Amino acid sequence: MLEVKLHNLTLKNPVMTASGTFGYGEEFSDFIDISRLGGIVVKGTTGERRQGNPYPRMAETPSGMLNAVGLQNVGVDAFCSDVYHRIKDIDTNIIVNVSGSSIEEYCTVAEKINELENIPAIELNISCPNVKKGGMGFGTNPDMAAQVVGEVRKVYDKTLIVKLTPNVTSIVDIAKAVEAAGADSVSLINTMLGMAIDVEKRRPYLSTITGGLSGPCVKPVAVRMVWQVAHAVNIPVVGLGGISCANDALEFLMAGAKAIEVGTANFVDPAVTVKIVEGLEEYCNRHGIKDINEIIGII
Amino acid sequence: MKKHITDFTIVDRKSYGPNYFALTLQHPDSMPEIVPGQFVEVEVKGTREVMLRRPISIHDVDYKNNTLTLLVQIVGKGTRQLSELKIGEKLNLVYPLGHGFTLEGEKVLLVGGGAGTAPLLYLSKHFASKGVKPTIILGGRTKELIPVQEPFGQYGELCIATDDGSQGEKGMVTQHSRFAEKYDRIFTCGPTPMMKAVARHAQANGIECEVSLENMMACGVGACLCCVCDTDEGHKCVCKEGPVFNIKKLNKWMEN
Numbered sequence: 001m002l003e004v005k006l007h008n009l010t011l012k013n014p015v016m017t018a019s020g021t022f023g024y025g026e027e028f029s030d031f032i033d034i035s036r037l038g039g040i041v042v043k044g045t046t047g048e049r050r051q052g053n054p055y056p057r058m059a060e061t062p063s064g065m066l067n068a069v070g071l072q073n074v075g076v077d078a079f080c081s082d083v084y085h086r087i088k089d090i091d092t093n094i095i096v097n098v099s100g101s102s103i104e105e106y107c108t109v110a111e112k113i114n115e116l117e118n119i120p121a122i123e124l125n126i127s128c129p130n131v132k133k134g135g136m137g138f139g140t141n142p143d144m145a146a147q148v149v150g151e152v153r154k155v156y157d158k159t160l161i162v163k164l165t166p167n168v169t170s171i172v173d174i175a176k177a178v179e180a181a182g183a184d185s186v187s188l189i190n191t192m193l194g195m196a197i198d199v200e201k202r203r204p205y206l207s208t209i210t211g212g213l214s215g216p217c218v219k220p221v222a223v224r225m226v227w228q229v230a231h232a233v234n235i236p237v238v239g240l241g242g243i244s245c246a247n248d249a250l251e252f253l254m255a256g257a258k259a260i261e262v263g264t265a266n267f268v269d270p271a272v273t274v275k276i277v278e279g280l281e282e283y284c285n286r287h288g289i290k291d292i293n294e295i296i297g298i299i
Numbered sequence: 300m301k302k303h304i305t306d307f308t309i310v311d312r313k314s315y316g317p318n319y320f321a322l323t324l325q326h327p328d329s330m331p332e333i334v335p336g337q338f339v340e341v342e343v344k345g346t347r348e349v350m351l352r353r354p355i356s357i358h359d360v361d362y363k364n365n366t367l368t369l370l371v372q373i374v375g376k377g378t379r380q381l382s383e384l385k386i387g388e389k390l391n392l393v394y395p396l397g398h399g400f401t402l403e404g405e406k407v408l409l410v411g412g413g414a415g416t417a418p419l420l421y422l423s424k425h426f427a428s429k430g431v432k433p434t435i436i437l438g439g440r441t442k443e444l445i446p447v448q449e450p451f452g453q454y455g456e457l458c459i460a461t462d463d464g465s466q467g468e469k470g471m472v473t474q475h476s477r478f479a480e481k482y483d484r485i486f487t488c489g490p491t492p493m494m495k496a497v498a499r500h501a502q503a504n505g506i507e508c509e510v511s512l513e514n515m516m517a518c519g520v521g522a523c524l525c526c527v528c529d530t531d532e533g534h535k536c537v538c539k540e541g542p543v544f545n546i547k548k549l550n551k552w553m554e555n
């Protein structure tokens with residue numbers, strides 16, 4: 001009933017987790033049966049180990065939060081030799097978010113992940129707002145975006161999802177450019193660039209001054225962008241941005257997303273993803289929907 | 300150690316001056332094991348300003364009555380909201396979280412200040428149950444700023460240090476006459492300058508020392524990487540690798 005296809009990837013349901021909000025999945029296994037999810041997108045992985053940005057990296061804002069973690073991760077080699085073996089047998093699609101500061105770095109990471117049998121897809125992160133070099137720089141310009149996707153496409157032969165930033169004039173132009181360059185799917189939106197100031201201390205809350213805004217406050221923007229992109233490209237769209245319940249997920253599906261990712265809501269309720277799966281089942285039963293694909297893109 | 304999400308019922312509420320309160324929460328069935336120094340993430344309902352859970356140390360655990368107690372300092376909108384909860388209401392907790400204190404030592408010193416006294420009560424209780432009577436030094440600028448004192452007396456020898464001399468010895472905790480004795484372990488939780496002073500003393504005297512850190516957190520389980528401390532081994536999550544750290548890993552933290 002809930003099965004969906006993302007290029008040649010089959011998801012048992014459309015519910016996945018967003019990179020950077022679910023660790024490597026293990027952190028949540030006390031709370032939920034992770035294998036009930038359609039997929040998990042694990043922490044952004046770079047060519048080398050990264051320490052990320054200095055503390056403070058987080059600030060709560062109305063109905064949301066800013067973060068500036070800055071891609072702290074163990075690096076692709078430690079992922080392949082260590083983390084992968086701990087998580088590879090989880091019965092769901094394990095997707096690695098691939099990040100970098102140069103085209104060479106993206107390609108190196110993608111090439112190494114390509115060798116891992118139980119990783120059926122990568123999510124190419126050309127949209128991280130919290131690193132000085134690369135990241136969002138690639139995702140804000142259609143030519144640059146197409147170039148990095150084209151180069152990764154040459155070394156990566158499984159499902160290639162490209163994660164887009166909302167911090168652009170036209171996300172549709174970027175989506176079309178990466179589709180033309182060989183992306184199998186696009187996921188959107190990454191966080192929106194934001195800022196918050198502690199007026200008592202007269203300084204920004206984040207060590208990096210600006211950071212990425214996520215949570216329910218960004219959801220209407222994300223739904224709008226998913227709807228625009230879904231009408232403009234022929235590859236499947238993965239929707240994310242502030243999803244915290246089944247109704248939120250349904251908005252994205254109706255706007256045209258084939259699958260969705262849950263991010264910040266995992267911090268509020270570590271069991272939220274499974275509740276969303278159950279909520280989608282309940283919705284389908286209540287409305288006599290036999291196949292969730294019936295409602296995808298109906299708007 | 301398995302983590303849980305559970306709706307507790309508030310069975311007791313006590314105020315300690317204008318800025319502190321304690322909530323005693325009853326588990327619906329049987330309380331899992333909790334190590335002193337671990338914490339909970341509390342759900343705060345009702346305002347658009349407060350979305351994330353709030354990390355609160357576990358002040359006491361009573362397995363016989365299936366209760367745990369949280370001692371909370373009102374510092375912002377989230378803790379203000381929690382202060383308005385009433386007996387009988389439910390509170391959703393994600394727990395037990397983090398890495399607690401190392402429960403070793405024969406002659407131990409516990410040093411606390413402000414809200415940092417919270418986890419030391421359960422730690423004192425643990426030592427007392429093993430037949431070890433800890434020395435406990437609690438400090439504050441004035442006696443009113445040491446919220447909870449009396450329960451400590453049943454588990455160890457309670458000493459007080461106040462900056463203004465309104466109670467106990469006048470001066471900081473590190474100037475207390477009992478501070479410089481030879482201990483085999485020191486545990487501390489409180490304001491950062493206090494913990495650093497305690498840690499430097501322990502390091503200079505070759506005493507094992509653990510500090511309990513507090514940083515802004517989101518997930519509480521080591522997934523979001525927001526609450527990191529700059530340790531000698533790189534950025535570590537206070538929520539997962541901490542909140543309790545041995546000072547051997549915190550040379551960089553001690554220097555700053």
